[in-house]
Amino acid sequence: MKSLHDMPEGPAPASVSLDRLFELSEVLGAMMQRGVAERGLTTARAGVLWALFHEGPMTQRALAGRLRVTPRNVTGLLDALQEDGLVVREAHPSDRRATLVSLSGDGRALTAELRSGRDDLAAALFADMPPGQLDAFTTSLAQVIDRLKAVDPTGRA
Template sequence: MAEKGLTAARAGVLWALFHDGPMTQRALATRLGVTPRNVTGLLDALQEDGLVVREPHPTDRRATLVSLTDEGRSVTSALRGGRDELAALLFADVPPDQLGTFTATLVQVTERLRAASAHGHE
């Protein structure tokens, strides 16, 4: 991410748009768990870099629709490829039963972190 000039927060915006498609700024803020103001700052930087575009929503004139540009899709695809290569390197020799246990534990811990965050235990 660093070589692409992306912070974790900016990469999170790209991932959300890559996986869920175009969405309003409000929906994006909700998806990322940040304030709409925070999303505006992230989008300003990503738009300046040519990775996202903001356009009027086709059916809601009060909303702005955010989507990836071709360059944004290309960058996100490259990040995904790098992530997949790293995962293959890290887990190549891990037996399937251990990987299954690790994955189940990671899901459980992630759910607990989300629950704690939702209840103000940040």
């Protein structure tokens, strides 16, 4: 039987780090939800816009795969975004069975606004962090994300 002296005094450093990641996830998630809600979006709709912003026009099927949702789910998201004038759906130029989705002018303007907000937050959070420390932080986060993906390859991490 272990004595009290042999027992650890608190959680292991890795557990504390994981707790901090959960806290970070909650804080960033709440900030993101507020930010997109202020612009009349849900996080799912913002995810569609963000994917199109970063990857350019794509088919509805490719978008569903990129977002890891069903094609039916993407159709509902796109219906709402098209009604709001943020995306455009057109016949695919080389596949008559497919529909090509792209950002409208308003969609590009909104995603540029979202990116600007992200850039402002990044500057506020990391402006005074020495470059070496920021590089180490970024590398560590990448390793954690890769390990999470290995644990749950179907997740969106």
